[in-house]
Amino acid sequence: MPGGDDVPVDFDGVEITDSSTMAGVPDEFQRLWTPHRMVYIQNGTQPGEAECPFCIAPTLDDEQSLIVARGTHAYVLLNLFPYNSGHLLVCPYRHIPLYDEASTEETAEIASLTQTAMRVLRTVSRCDGFNLGMNQGRIAGAGIADHLHQHIVPRWATDANFFPIIAKTKALPQLLGEVRAAVAAAWPTA
Numbered sequence: 531m532p533g534g535d536d537v538p539v540d541f542d543g544v545e546i547t548d549s550s551t552m553a554g555v556p557d558e559f560q561r562l563w564t565p566h567r568m569v570y571i572q573n574g575t576q577p578g579e580a581e582c583p584f585c586i587a588p589t590l591d592d593e594q595s596l597i598v599a600r601g602t603h604a605y606v607l608l609n610l611f612p613y614n615s616g617h618l619l620v621c622p623y624r625h626i627p628l629y630d631e632a633s634t635e636e637t638a639e640i641a642s643l644t645q646t647a648m649r650v651l652r653t654v655s656r657c658d659g660f661n662l663g664m665n666q667g668r669i670a671g672a673g674i675a676d677h678l679h680q681h682i683v684p685r686w687a688t689d690a691n692f693f694p695i696i697a698k699t700k701a702l703p704q705l706l707g708e709v710r711a712a713v714a715a716a717w718p719t720a
C-alpha cells in the first residue's frame with residue numbers, strides 16, 4: 531500500500547493526494563481511486579475540529595465537495611468514504627453534533643432531503659433497498675461526531691460480502707465524480 535504521512539505516492543501514473551480533509555466519514559477501509567484528487571485516503575484519518583469537512587463542503591463548488599443538492603437548512607453530498615456506490619450524507623449547515631439539537635426546520639428538511647435522495651437513487655442506480663441511519667457520538671461509530679449527518683446507503687441484492695474481503699481495499703464500480711454528476715442531474719429542481 532502507499533506510504534504514510536507526507537509521502538507523495540504515485541499509483542499507476544496517477545498523482546495521489548491526501549483527501550483526509552475532504553468531506554466524508556472515514557471507516558476502517560482503505561480505498562484506491564484512480565482519477566484525480568480523491569485518489570487515496572489514509573486509514574482512519576480524523577480532521578481536526580477547526581476544519582470540519584461538513585462545514586467546509588458547502589463553501590466549495592459542488593464538484594469539489596461532491597454535493598448533489600443544497601437546501602435551505604441542510605444539504606446532500608456523496609460520502610467520500612462510501613460503503614456502496616451512491617452512499618449519500620444529509621447534513622445540516624449548522625455545526626451541531628446531535629439529532630435532538632436540530633431545529634424543527636432542520637429536522638424537516640433533513641427528512642425531506644432523505645426521501646428525495648431515496649427516490650433519486652432508486653431511479654439512478656436501480657437499488658433494491660437502503661440503509662438509513664445516524665451514528666450519534668463517536669462511541670456509536672460516528673466518524674465525524676461533531677457534525678450531524680444522516681447516512682443513505684443504497685443496497686443491491688448482490689452487493690454484500692465481496693468488496694470488503696479484498697484486503698480491506700474497497701474498489702467501487704463507479705467513480706465518485708461520475709456518481710455525483712448522475713445523482714445531481716437526477717435531483718428534482720425546487
Ligand SMILES: [Zn+2]
Pocket residue numbers: 582583584585586624625626676677
Ligand atoms: Zn461542522
